[in-house]
């Protein structure tokens with residue numbers, strides 16, 4: 480979908496900015512908000528670019544830089560941290576060959592941290608794209624990543 484059609488779908492009102500940004504990013508092949516799209520949106524909504532960038536920067540679900548095909552979000556809020564998040568992060572960094580915030584050389588994964596995903600009862604938790612995985616261990620987290628990578632063919 481074009482930026483124009485996304486704005487038409489939601490209505491060209493500032494109050495719909497988050498939904499519009501979500502749809503723009505979802506349609507982006509590298510899961511990010513491109514400068515050109517933000518500029519076009521700024522004109523369509525009559526909202527300053529700095530306002531849109533500020534909003535996009537505030538929410539961890541948005542990215543202003545290119546990301547991998549799959550986004551891994553590891554929860555680092557206290558319940559997950561206490562349950563061993565640090566060890567899982569280290570295992571994922573080793574497996575992927577990136578540090579937190581990085582994208583693998585093949586462009587397949589981006590590893591990010593997030594605050595609570597609302598699944599504290601099964602901590603530690605990570606989300607890959609739209610799927611939530613709980614009761615993680617280092618081995619389980621690595622196996623999930625390997626399974627997704629293998630499914631790419």
Ligand code: FES
Pocket residue numbers: 554555556557558559594595596597598599600602603604
């Ligand atoms: S603290 Fe990690 S899901 Fe809530």
